[in-house]
Amino acid sequence: xxxxxxxxxxxxxxxxxxxxxxxxxxxxxxxxxxxxxxxxxxxxxxxxxxxxxxxxxxxxxxxxxxxxxxxxxxxxxxxxxxxxxxxxxxxxxxxxxxxxxxxxxxxxxxxxxxxxxxxxxxxxxxxxxxxxxxxxxxxxxxxxxxxxxxxxxxxxxxxxxxxxxxxxxxxxxxxxxxxxxxxxxxxxxxxxxxxxxxxxxx
Numbered sequence: 678x679x680x681x682x683x684x685x686x687x688x689x690x691x692x693x694x695x696x697x698x699x700x701x702x703x704x705x706x707x708x709x710x711x712x713x714x715x716x717x718x719x720x721x722x723x724x725x726x727x728x729x730x731x732x733x734x735x736x737x738x739x740x741x742x743x744x745x746x747x748x749x750x751x752x753x754x755x756x757x758x759x760x761x762x763x764x765x766x767x768x769x770x771x772x773x774x775x776x777x778x779x780x781x782x783x784x785x786x787x788x789x790x791x792x793x794x795x796x797x798x799x800x801x802x803x804x805x806x807x808x809x810x811x812x813x814x815x816x817x818x819x820x821x822x823x824x825x826x827x828x829x830x831x832x833x834x835x836x837x838x839x840x841x842x843x844x845x846x847x848x849x850x851x852x853x854x855x856x857x858x859x860x861x862x863x864x865x866x867x868x869x870x871x872x873x874x875x876x877x878x879x
Contacts, residue, residue, distance in 0.1 A: 704857045707737040713749040718777050721747050722785060725802070726792045733796035738857055741801040744864070745814060747785065748778045748805025751841070758840055771841065778807035781815065786825055794823025799855060801862065806830065811843040816862040818853055827851045831864040 709728045714720035725742065732740045744750055751774060757767015779785040781804070793800045798821055806815035806828070814834060818826040830845030852861040 706739040707732040739799040778805040790823045793819040797821040
């Protein structure tokens with residue numbers, strides 16, 4: 678695994694103080710560019726921990742993982758769906774996809790939290806969350822003490838994503854105060870109105 682897979686940037690972050698705009702700080706952040714081990718969540722978690730360790734070794738304070746890193750983004754898949762019909766092959770494909778998603782909270786969340794604690798970094802992990810029979814495209818937040826801070830479910834799945842993911846209901850719109858500043862997420866097209874987007878402006 679090459680560190681070139683984790684581009685690093687230094688960004689100005691508003692602090693968690695009462696005056697974040699006048700008390701900015703520089704934070705080293707890494708954006709992980711890597712693929713899921715599809716239909717193999719344990720192997721994907723192994724891969725995530727390696728990236729967390731590598732980013733921390735390079736001095737990163739914040740690591741952000743790509744969309745649906747745990748659980749996978751099924752690019753190009755139709756799950757055998759045409760209007761009012763789902764093929765048997767598509768049903769099996771979705772069964773495997775559902776099985777690859779994770780419960781939140783759950784053992785996979787605990788493992789990511791442990792890695793964040795071990796390597797003393799903030800982690801923003803993007804996952805496919807399983808809640809009963811419904812899947813969500815979800816962002817998870819962890820601090821360097823290994824605490825799971827919370828989650829944000831994408832409000833508006835894009836196009837055919839609506840075949841497989843549920844809609845967020847607005848109950849998970851977090852903005853967390855951390856030692857490096859305010860941390861939150863606005864997934865693509867998960868921002869259906871200006872008031873929602875403006876709520877993330879620090």
